[in-house]
Amino acid sequence: MKKxxxxxxxxKEVIGGKWKGxxxxxxxxxxxRTSELKRIIPNITQKMxxxxxxxxxxSGLVSRKMYNQVPPKVEYSxxxxxxxxxxxxQELCQWGGYYAEQEYAEGEYEIVQPEQLS
Structure with a gap:
């Protein structure tokens, strides 16, 4: 039994760590697709x-759908x-923005929104 x-x-156990959240x-x-996620999160390695x-x-938080085609196509949702x-x-993202405003001088940080990454 886990306590x-x-x-x-x-x-924290389920979504903790550097990349899960x-x-x-x-x-x-x-x-x-993995390629889209890699583009949105450029600092993560393919392996990670x-x-x-x-x-x-x-953990049941993400599903994987594999399409029967060549080349293979896999999507995660x-x-x-x-x-x-x-x-x-979403609240954690808002808090992160608030924290950055408090702790960093103007021009020392940038929070890039996903739509800006396209």
Missing amino acids: FSCGFEVT LVLYFLMNGPK LIQTLRELEA STELGESLKPIL
Whole structure:
């Protein structure tokens, strides 16, 4: 039996780490291929992206759809359970913007919105 000190600890186990929350956040706007996610999150390696997607899939937060075509096409999307995190992830993004405004001088940071990355 796994014991947790609070619900936050469970949440941290499921979406904690450097990339899980970010990948899940970008899947909230619809299905994405790995190449799209890599373009949106350029600092993640291909290996880490695949590992992160597999972990999110194993947790039931992301689903993987493989198309029967050549070349192979795979899309990832957030599940209903993953979508339940949407308001929380949006709040964390807003808080991050607030924090950046408080802690960094003007011109020292930039938060690029997904639509600006296209």
